[in-house]
Amino acid sequence: MSQTPVPPYVGAGAAPAPAEVAAARPKTSAAAVVALVAAALALVPVAVVVGIVALFRIRRLRLRGKRAAVVALSLCAGWMALAMVGIIGAAAYVGSSQGPVSAFAVGKCFDYVNGQNSRSGVHIIDCGQPHAGQIVGRHTFSGSFPGLQKATEESVVECTVDAARHIVDVGRLDDVARVSTYVPTQSMWDNDIKSTTCVLTNSDGQPRYDDALLRPDMTPARASVLSLTSESALFRLKLRYATGAVWQDAAAMETRLATVDRTEAAALTHLASAPPAGGRGDLPSLLRTLATEDLREAVLAESAATQATSPDAWRTLAVTGKATSLQARTAYDAVRAAL
Template identity: 30%
Template sequence: MPLEPLAVASVVTGALALGPVAGVLGFLALRRIRARGTRGRGLAWIGLALGVVGTLVLVGVLVGTALTARNQRPLPADVTAPREAHARQLVTGSCVDPLPTGAEVDAVRVVPCGDPHAAQVVTEYAFDDAAVWPGQAAADARVAASCDLTPTERDAGVRAVAWAPTAASWARGDRLGLCLATTDAGKLTGSFLDGTVHLP
């Protein structure tokens, strides 16, 4: 009794991480074995199982890639409604509330700048893509040096907060520093960029 070649092919493609192909071949092999009486039922089941597992892994990778891409897609400069976002999505003009205070900022709440907010991104500092990690102190200093508030803003109690990449985020490809304008006196409304900001 000959060995069903599709059963062998399903195992081989499953071992090569071609999940969908292995699953289809394993299914077809079982049908042919049943119809023709050939050998290889065990191999066909193994190929089918490898196909199912491989397909699930592939779907997981695709979903993870899509979510990562979504979490890195820049936001509009001014959103139309409050939303949760990743810090790497912020751009010049983004308004946030509250202002995160941790050593590494990840999730932020972005709000329309016309709503009361704690801070606004006023400048960005882009490290060179090929740059070597300079160390946390140097990264913080470079971003802080890019923060440029006017004397009027400083006299009104506005201060700058610099967000630089951390060693961990740098290893993930983060090369963007952000400078945010905020005040300790209360919530801001409006935007620093167009001169509509209202200080508390």
């Protein structure tokens, strides 16, 4: 007699059917996956929004993927921190290379931020690149603000003196070169800007291409002679293009030129007795000639300083050749050629 097979007994510890396993396992949140991918691609706004939505949906619907959403938000925080570091670094760089001309050291070359408007500030660039100008001198005032006119007269002299110490070869400057001064006003003084800045630019608006504070072929002979003659040479250059509008500045420069010429003449006479090695054989006689012309120019400069009492008076002096000595300039050029 045949028997009907008895199905196996399914006890309490038996494994559930495959369909039951699939029904019990929660789904992974698609939003969490999208947030993680977006965060990895640095799509921070997308990753933040989708990541937050994923966390809410995971909690409400009991989905999987919480760890992925948290990692996505953590990556976003890292990207934002990195961006802040970049912004701060960029701001620091711009702050160190852009600002008022008074904020930068002598020797820096620059372009104007807004055309030729220095009030908008300057942007520092390498002197090997075409540039609008170079900072070549500075004069810091002491005491209280002397008034704009007195400050200008003092600045045009003292800042030029400082520029002459830094420009290695004034005679190398061409006819369009101009040494200008940025004098602090009362409002600038009140904001603790108490120095005048001398800048070297071109009067025709064309860029400069050299570093006036460097000369690769500078020899000991050149250095010893040019250091003695640079101040008078720079004052001659400035006086050549001084207009009637700045006659008071011109008078102040003439007074200084007279003093400089006499000091220079004594130094050149002494140097002629023991000229530096490396110059031409006629260098001693050329030094004595320049010393003689310096003394003659000193008398001319003193006279010009007393006669420059108005714009018209200064124009007359300039037109008639009584502002500086052409002979002194010629003698200076001859000395430079012999070095």
